[in-house]
Amino acid sequence: MLRSRKFLKILSCAITVAIIVLILQMKEEHVRDKFLILQEEYEQEDIKQEQLVDLHNFQYRINSKLCKKFDRELLGVMIVTSYVGHDELRSAHRQAISQTKLNEMGLIRVFLLAEIPPRETFINQKQIEDEQRKFGDLVQGNFLEAYRNLTYKHVMGLKWAVTECPKAKFLIKIDDDSVFDIFFIKSYLETLELRDSVKNFMAGYILDNKKPIRVSASKWFVSLDEYGGDAYPDYLSGWLYLTNQRVARNLVKESQHARFFWIDDTFVTGILRDSIAVPLIRLNNWFSANSEFFDCCVRDLKDHSYECEFYVGPNGGDNKLLIEFVHEVEKCYFDECVKRSPEMGLRQTCVAKVKNLVSDHGKALVRAVPIR
């Protein structure tokens, strides 16, 4: 009698424990399932092929197969926003450094174009298609070329890198009228490769606390309806910035829900980035807004093999500057360059020449101001 009561006690205890364990397990599984479903939803929410910000009939008019053809992992993909009529400028980029040489460095380069606007009389679609047959490095979207459409082009570049070139760890976004030291950028990315290619990463020239231009006569006038705040979130100069696949993917996803804003750098690296809470890394000391400094760097590299103090800037309307600069700085990566002494700094030695600031899409105007 006593033994069977004891047995019953033990049995009920065991059953209770079993039930508790079962309940806990079910609950945990439920939580896990829910988590998996949420995560899947987020993954699947994913990038819609035919959507580009608020456009719902987006297509590539011309696509590039360069990345698909590449059979190895890539360190980075260079996405260069280029006005469709800037064929000479694209040619300068290719002369500065060839696709083959970039591939050897673990990089590939594509140019981002839009449709030829009606007023453009210097280039036609057939010429663009010939250019593509020859180089295969063009990506053209089916929206019209316009400075108020630069946001589409910029997001198209991120989208292309994420969906057509996921084997590239990093993205290098560049304006076609920028001058930049690709060797320096490559070695910088290599130092990050193991550490930062999976985490959030976004770096460049930070513009902080910039306010919308509210003067209605300005080309850069922003109405309260377009942007209501009195300052933009911190954003990066579009001359050149660096990011990785993870951030680019989340920016593109975020753009599918965001309200369109036409100043592309502010929209992508400011507004969208802010809403996915990605911090910015400051590389401001890489940049100079004086294209004359790059002229001087070319001269001093030729004459004395002096290293340049800056790695990114505008070409100041001189399409050939990039070619000379890239050709000259390369030797510094074979330890053939000399550091500048403080009294030989560019600010002390570079006599500015007067130059016309030519700018088709007007970006230089807005950017030349904050960068010194």
Ligand SMILES: *[C@@H]1O[C@H](CO)[C@@H](O)[C@H](O)[C@H]1NC(C)=O
């Ligand atoms: C931007 O592109 C769209 C789609 O092609 C076009 O309808 C619109 O007119 C363009 N915007 C400007 C300002 O040209």
